[in-house]
Amino acid sequence: MPEPDPQTRTQFTRESIIEDYRLAFRSRQASLVGRKEVLTGKAKFGIFGDGKEIAQLAVARAFRKGDWRSGYYRDQTLILALGIGTLDEFFAQLYAHADTKYDPWSGGRSMNSHFASRMLDDSGAWKTQTETFNSSADMSPTGSQMPRLVGLAWASKIYRDNADLRGMVEFSRSGDEIAWGTIGNASCAEGMFWESVNAGGVLGVPMIISIWDDNYGISVPNEYQITKGDLSELLKGFQRQPRQKHGFDIYRVKGWDYPALCETYIAAASIVRMEHVPSIVHVIELTQPQGHSTC
Numbered sequence: 001m002p003e004p005d006p007q008t009r010t011q012f013t014r015e016s017i018i019e020d021y022r023l024a025f026r027s028r029q030a031s032l033v034g035r036k037e038v039l040t041g042k043a044k045f046g047i048f049g050d051g052k053e054i055a056q057l058a059v060a061r062a063f064r065k066g067d068w069r070s071g072y073y074r075d076q077t078l079i080l081a082l083g084i085g086t087l088d089e090f091f092a093q094l095y096a097h098a099d100t101k102y103d104p105w106s107g108g109r110s111m112n113s114h115f116a117s118r119m120l121d122d123s124g125a126w127k128t129q130t131e132t133f134n135s136s137a138d139m140s141p142t143g144s145q146m147p148r149l150v151g152l153a154w155a156s157k158i159y160r161d162n163a164d165l166r167g168m169v170e171f172s173r174s175g176d177e178i179a180w181g182t183i184g185n186a187s188c189a190e191g192m193f194w195e196s197v198n199a200g201g202v203l204g205v206p207m208i209i210s211i212w213d214d215n216y217g218i219s220v221p222n223e224y225q226i227t228k229g230d231l232s233e234l235l236k237g238f239q240r241q242p243r244q245k246h247g248f249d250i251y252r253v254k255g256w257d258y259p260a261l262c263e264t265y266i267a268a269a270s271i272v273r274m275e276h277v278p279s280i281v282h283v284i285e286l287t288q289p290q291g292h293s294t295c
């Protein structure tokens, strides 16, 4: 195991591991119950994170206050693990509750599993983002989280490089943040994905892209939409050479392997945070037990 990061939950105790298991189980039950709620007419549409739970527990172990997420609709486990959302809020959004007291992410305006931290307080003033785990608002077009991920990571680079911005500690601690992106395997066939990977590599920004690979985009398998059917194989040209600054660190890890996932994310995060070299974690062998959504 790499050195524990005092600002994250990288201490693995018997209790913390059992707590992770409990959370994954609760999240899975929320997916199962949520689908039933839609299919029995209590909500209009549902899309859930079943099959992608374990990798998100590992991300949560390396995610620090001040970091940002730019992700997509499978990430309920991460939101629960970071403690920035509750199951009550998750279901309130599923039922499109119009009161932000119940659905703080969108007040019933967004489809479910679309998370968004509130950046302003009730008086309209900025909240201190370096004291919270942050999520930018999910958008429905798949892949659209990627350009914004680059923007969030680039902001950290600018905060680190520009001494005049050092005092703005409510937004950045000298660029020590990571922008965490998540994307499904099929969405990686989109132009926005490749443009964002290229831009992140050119700029050298602190971002970690997690690809949740369940081998499918709705019902279409990888072989019909990804060259060679294998994203990390395809991404190899972006891999940086040893001791070079430009390029990405690329990891490939099985989505059910909790110890390997935790090790990978903790190690990746410490390099990205320190060196501002971006990385990609290709998480394979994930599943989609209930199918794509309630459609």
Ligand SMILES: Cc1ncc(C[n+]2csc(CCOP(=O)(O)OP(=O)(O)O)c2C)c(N)n1
Residues within 6 Å of the ligand: 074, 140, 141, 142, 183, 184, 185, 186, 187, 188, 212, 214, 216, 217, 218, 288, 292
């Ligand atoms: C730009 C765009 N095209 C199509 C869709 C419809 N759509 C929603 S999810 C999805 C499949 C995504 O598959 P993948 O990226 O593998 O994620 P998964 O659902 O498997 O986690 C599609 C085609 C969309 N939301 N946006």
Ligand SMILES: [Mg+2]
Residues within 6 Å of the ligand: 184, 185, 186, 212, 213, 214, 215, 216, 217, 218
């Ligand atoms: Mg998929």
